[in-house]
Amino acid sequence: MTISASTEAPLDRRALAARLAADIPRxxxxxxxxxxxxxxxxxxxxxxxxxxxxxxxxxGMGPExxxxxxDDDLVNAGKIHVTEMPGASYFHHADSFAMIxxxxxxxxxxxxxxxxxxxxxxxxxxxxxxxxPAVGGAMDLAHGAENVYVMMTLFDRTGAAKLxxxxxxxxxGLACVRRVYTDHAVFExxxxxVAVLETFGCTVAQLQGRLAMPLIPA
Amino acid sequence: MAPVIVETPDEALVGVxxxxxxxxxxxxxxxxxxxxIDALRRxxxxxxxxxxxxxxxxxxxxxxxxxxxxxxxVICSFPRQKDSWVFDGLYRAGQIELELVxxxxxxxxxxxxxxxxxxxxxxxxxxxxxxxxxxxxxIDGREYVLETALRADLALIKAYRADRAxxxxxxxTARNFGPVMATAATVTVAQVAEIVDVGGIDPESVxxxxxxxxxxxxxxxxxEQLAESxxxxxxxx
Numbered sequence: 001m002t003i004s005a006s007t008e009a010p011l012d013r014r015a016l017a018a019r020l021a022a023d024i025p026r027x028x029x030x031x032x033x034x035x036x037x038x039x040x041x042x043x044x045x046x047x048x049x050x051x052x053x054x055x056x057x058x059x060g061m062g063p064e065x066x067x068x069x070x071d072d073d074l075v076n077a078g079k080i081h082v083t084e085m086p087g088a089s090y091f092h093h094a095d096s097f098a099m100i101x102x103x104x105x106x107x108x109x110x111x112x113x114x115x116x117x118x119x120x121x122x123x124x125x126x127x128x129x130x131x132x133p134a135v136g137g138a139m140d141l142a143h144g145a146e147n148v149y150v151m152m153t154l155f156d157r158t159g160a161a162k163l164x165x166x167x168x169x170x171x172x173g174l175a176c177v178r179r180v181y182t183d184h185a186v187f188e189x190x191x192x193x194v195a196v197l198e199t200f201g202c203t204v205a206q207l208q209g210r211l212a213m214p215l216i217p218a
Numbered sequence: 219m220a221p222v223i224v225e226t227p228d229e230a231l232v233g234v235x236x237x238x239x240x241x242x243x244x245x246x247x248x249x250x251x252x253x254x255i256d257a258l259r260r261x262x263x264x265x266x267x268x269x270x271x272x273x274x275x276x277x278x279x280x281x282x283x284x285x286x287x288x289x290x291x292v293i294c295s296f297p298r299q300k301d302s303w304v305f306d307g308l309y310r311a312g313q314i315e316l317e318l319v320x321x322x323x324x325x326x327x328x329x330x331x332x333x334x335x336x337x338x339x340x341x342x343x344x345x346x347x348x349x350x351x352x353x354x355x356x357i358d359g360r361e362y363v364l365e366t367a368l369r370a371d372l373a374l375i376k377a378y379r380a381d382r383a384x385x386x387x388x389x390x391t392a393r394n395f396g397p398v399m400a401t402a403a404t405v406t407v408a409q410v411a412e413i414v415d416v417g418g419i420d421p422e423s424v425x426x427x428x429x430x431x432x433x434x435x436x437x438x439x440x441x442e443q444l445a446e447s448x449x450x451x452x453x454x455x
Contacts, residue, residue, distance in 0.1 A: 057393055073389045091393070092394065093321070093394050101342060137321040139323075140320055170347050171345055171346045
């Protein structure tokens with residue numbers, strides 16, 4: 001099957017968040033990590049009934065708090081003030097991570113430095129000698145859902161691909177990523193290899209020219 | 219035994235020995251027991267091992283304790299933040315130790331200690347730097363790494379309300395590590411906004427039963443007191 005690009009240009013960050021949001025099933029329990037993946041929440045339809053989990057002990061997290069809604073006892077994993085949705089619940093850290101590790105969440109969306117063809121994830125440490133390592137919940141979240149999705153740019157600032165044969169950055173988890181949503185394409189990690197589900201502003205042949213692994217047209 | 223209710227945070231922290239391992243609740247500033255941490259600093263104990271999700275923010279709370287030179291080692295999941303300059307500087311200078319633990323593993327190690335469990339096998343960290351040198355085991359076809367319980371001499375936690383029996387309820391995401399830390403230390407001290415009479419908390423709503431709480435102090439820092447505490451913390455640098 002031939003895939004034609006579904007858009008004329010690569011996606012910007014917000015369009016990518018919207019694209020990913022469209023793949024989150026109604027009624028899912030979802031963890032959006034910290035940073036860029038949290039923007040996916042803005043594109044979930046109001047009637048999607050998606051329940052957001054935050055690792056610091058809450059289900060039913062609402063949008064970022066503003067003005068009088070700011071409460072120092074109510075923050076998300078990125079320590080940003082948030083709000084509470086009707087039906088929310090609070091629980092302690094061990095329960096929160098039991099929920100993650102125990103496979104109770106449906107979807108988890110994470111950022112990444114690199115993803116390998118087997119779904120290995122590197123997103124916690126650059127390995128630089130000067131860097132102070134900080135892992136947070138990244139290694140737990142890597143195993144935190146049936147569907148672990150990565151949201152990232154396909155190439156780094158130097159133009160090097162972040163979807164690779166083998167990760168060169170320190171690993172966060174082995175064979176844990178199912179899909180990779182990027183500005184140029186959506187990829188699925190399969191037992192048979194890396195499948196391209198959709199492209200943005202390019203063809204599979206063009207992508208193949210810039211990526212080391214054989215791509216399977218979906 | 220019912221908890222001892224003391225008037226001030228300093229009374230709650232009498233007799234902390236040098237070298238103590240201290241669990242400190244909080245996720246960033248949410249749930250961090252500032253009044254107890256300040257009292258720990260004033261108490262003068264040295265060579266402390268501090269267990270918290272982070273390694274201090276700004277110049278207050280855990281950061282002030284570290285800045286005062288009282289902390290030998292931090293066990294945490296996420297030291298590096300935009301306002302973690304106190305820890306960052308000492309770490310880069312080789313003056314403080316760091317044991318980095320994945321966040322869920324940190325919580326579970328503390329939970330295990332409180333539950334009388336010596337260790338557990340977790341999938342978290344398998345194949346990574348943080349599992350190197352640890353025992354691995356395959357169970358039902360999946361690989362796990364052995365992590366051991368993390369017990370402490372002292373736990374400092376912040377809850378919202380206590381009754382005189384030591385039963386605690388928390389507020390929103392300030393709950394975080396408090397309930398597990400309360401179970402895992404020889405002495406657990408809780409800082410609360412108010413202490414009510416027995417019967418003042420619905421038994422169905424209790425999050426931490428009083429059996430885990432040894433000392434209680436009502437000392438919620440309002441914004442003005444917090445500002446004062448920040449100024450003092452700054453002065454101790």
